[in-house]
Amino acid sequence: PRIIFITRHGQSEDNVLGRIGGDANLSEKGRKFAATLTEFVKQKIAAFAERTLAEQQQEEDEERQRPLSDSIALANGHSHYPPATSSLHEYPTSSETSSVDGTPQPSLEIWTSMLKRAMQTAEGFDPDVYTIRHLRALNEIYAGKREGMTYKEIMEQYPDEFEARRKNKFYYRYPGIGGESYADVVQKLQPIIVELERKRHSVMIVGHRAVVRTLLSYLMEIPTTHMPDMEVPLGYVYACEPRPFGNHLTVWKYLE
Ligand code: G3H
Numbered sequence: 001p002r003i004i005f006i007t008r009h010g011q012s013e014d015n016v017l018g019r020i021g022g023d024a025n026l027s028e029k030g031r032k033f034a035a036t037l038t039e040f041v042k043q044k045i046a047a048f049a050e051r052t053l054a055e056q057q058q059e060e061d062e063e064r065q066r067p068l069s070d071s072i073a074l075a076n077g078h079s080h081y082p083p084a085t086s087s088l089h090e091y092p093t094s095s096e097t098s099s100v101d102g103t104p105q106p107s108l109e110i111w112t113s114m115l116k117r118a119m120q121t122a123e124g125f126d127p128d129v130y131t132i133r134h135l136r137a138l139n140e141i142y143a144g145k146r147e148g149m150t151y152k153e154i155m156e157q158y159p160d161e162f163e164a165r166r167k168n169k170f171y172y173r174y175p176g177i178g179g180e181s182y183a184d185v186v187q188k189l190q191p192i193i194v195e196l197e198r199k200r201h202s203v204m205i206v207g208h209r210a211v212v213r214t215l216l217s218y219l220m221e222i223p224t225t226h227m228p229d230m231e232v233p234l235g236y237v238y239a240c241e242p243r244p245f246g247n248h249l250t251v252w253k254y255l256e
Pocket of ligand 1: 019021140141208
C-alpha cells in the first residue's frame, strides 16, 4: 500500500497579482504553506507506515494460526510446506522497499515541476533522506504569448481568444511557440503517469492547477469534459490510495 499526494505549489508572487504562467518565487504566504505541507506529509507518511506494519502483523498472525492442511493447499504446487523464511514477512514492506542491489529506498519520493514556485514548495524535504525529482513534464500549462497576463487583460485585449477558450477549454491551445492546451498537458503527463503506476512506494507531486486537474482526472476517473474546470484551489492536498477497483481519495485543506 502507498499514498500518492498531489498538491499545487504555495502561493507565488504572480498569484498575488493574478498573472498566469511565468516563473515567480513563492510569496511569504506561499513559504508558510510550504513549511506546513512538509511537516504534514512527513507525519502522514509516518502514520501510514505504522498502520501498514500493524496490518502486516495481523496478516502474519492469521497465517500462523492457519491449519497446516490450508497452508499446504496455499503452497500451490510445492510438495511440502515452505519453510518459515519464505513466508510473507520476508518480502520488503511497502514503506521501505529494497532495490535490486539491496540499498534501502526512501518511503517517499517527491516530484515537482521545474518551476521555482513548485521547487521552493518542496525545499523543506531533506534531499539526503528523500528522493526529490524536478520534472519538466510537471510544468504548468504553457500560455505561449499570453504568459504573464491576467485573465482580465486577455479578456479585454483578446476577447475572441478568451471566448474560444471558454467554449472549448480542453482543446484550446494558447497562441505562440510552445503554447499548450489541456489535451497537450494530458500528453505531456503520460510518462509521469506510467512512472507513477510502476512505483511501489509513496509519492508526493507538487504541481500546478492544470497539472493537478489532469492527474486527478486520471486517478479518479473524472471525465475530460469536466476536468479543465475542476476546482483545485491553492492549499488543498489530495491523497490517493490505490485500492482494488479504484483509488480512494482524501482531501485536506490548508488553514492559514
Ligand atoms: O497559469 C495557468 C493556470 O493555473 C491554469 O488554469 O487552465 O483554469 O486557466 P486555467
